[in-house]
Amino acid sequence: MEIIRSSESFTQDYEELSEDLSQIHEKAKHDEINNVNRSFSSRMMGDTSSYFETSTTNRSKIMETENEVSIIENSELYIENLNKNHICIFCEEKNEKFNENTLDQHYRNECPMLVNCYRCQLIVEASSLSYHLCNDCEFKSDYRKCNKCDLAISRNERIKHQRYHNNNKQDDALINGYKPIRCQLCNKIINSKYGIYYKKLDKNDKNYNNNLTMLENKMWKDHMLNCKNNERNKIKRSV
Incomplete structure (x- = not known):
């Protein structure tokens, strides 16, 4: 088993991805997660109506465009191609099995880029966990998004969390004009070392949204492979 390097990546470096391919990539991830959650709900409860569709990431929604049908069709072919090449679309692990x-099974238990929501148990991308808890989760009424860091904060933690921000204002500083991105699992700022890459982004470039999305995907991958609170890392190390 191996995690393929960016130079060998099936998806290529983010600079080389076209806007359409980026949307196909994100649509394919969205569908894979929803399929595994639908399967899980069906087996556990015998009723797919109990299934709650969840988002992949709030920063990379699939836009409704004239070529949306083409994107949907191509995302299915994209997944088929990944399966034939034995590659996980999320962590890019290449495994002949x-x-x-x-x-x-990999999505459900092993992929370090995915987590089980600790409230509803649905599988979501780690990058979307905060968004999921506030918007999609069965228990979303228990959470509110922090306006400073975008984390999902439970009712009984709100005062403590606000106190943290009051005492650590330096952590809320922009990184070359971009808001700090925090991990819901460990509270670490995952983009603090990526300022140089933000400088390379051109907001006037037609590919800007695509480049930002793929850069953030890389940030999350680098973080989740080492996140101290990622239970899936602990499982892999123990095997």
Whole structure:
């Protein structure tokens, strides 16, 4: 098993991805997560109506464009191609044992880029956990998004969390004009060392949104492979 390097990545470096391919990539991830959650709900409860569709990431929503149908069709082919090449679309692990069935198990238990929501148990991308808790989770009424750091804060933690921001205002400083991105699992700022890459982004470039999305995907991958509170890392190390 191996995590393929960016130079060998099936998806290529983010600078080389077209806007359409980026949307196809994100749509494919969205569909894979919803499929595994639908399967989980069906097996556990015998009723897919109990399934709550969840988002992948609030920063990379699939836009409704004239070529939306094409994106949907191409995302299916994209996943088929990944499966044939035995590659996980989320962590980019290449494993000859990966196929449609074993990847389902990988998503459910092993992929370090995915987590089980600690409230509803649905699988979401780690980058979307805060958004999920506030917007999609069955228990979303228990959470509110912090306006300073975007983390999902439970009712009984709000005063303590606000006190943290009052005492650590330096942590809220922009990083070359971009808001700090925090991990819901460990509270660490994941983009603090990426200021130089933000400088390379051109907001006037037609590919700006695509480049930002793929850069953030790279940030999350680098972080989640080492996050101290990522239970899936602990499982892999113990095997």
